[in-house]
Amino acid sequence: MSVTHLHLSADALYPFDARGIAKRFRHAAIFGALDALRAGETMRFVNDHDPLPLLDQLSQRYGEGVEISYRARDPGQIVIDFIKK
Numbered sequence: 001m002s003v004t005h006l007h008l009s010a011d012a013l014y015p016f017d018a019r020g021i022a023k024r025f026r027h028a029a030i031f032g033a034l035d036a037l038r039a040g041e042t043m044r045f046v047n048d049h050d051p052l053p054l055l056d057q058l059s060q061r062y063g064e065g066v067e068i069s070y071r072a073r074d075p076g077q078i079v080i081d082f083i084k085k
Contacts, residue, residue, distance in 0.1 A: 013081075018047045027054060034058070034066060037084035044071070045080045058082070 012058055016033055025050050045051075052074065058066060065085050072079040 005078045008075065011039065012081050013042045015042055016043050016045050018045060018051075024080075031061065034062070034084065036083060037082075039084055041084050043084075045078075045082055047078045047080075050078050051080075 014033070014037070016030065019028065021029050030045070037043060055068060058068065067081075067083040067085060069081040069083065070079070071081055
């Protein structure tokens with residue numbers, strides 16, 4: 001059985017809570033989720049720490065193709081919007 005990701009709206013917001021994903025799989029899961037986005041769609045990323053190494057990797061992989069916008073930067077609660085361009 002295959003699962004189809006429906007893109008219902010170009011400005012859709014998709015939540016991604018990294019806290020529930022094993023650390024060794026997180027970056028691959030995040031890249032996969034970002035690759036699935038279409039232009040104008042946003043992945044709202046939630047984590048328990050500021051993922052600075054990940055942000056560097058995203059910058060190298062996507063360059064200007066993904067906008068990074070912090071929504072919350074509280075201890076234990078980081079929320080970042082990744083917007084596909």
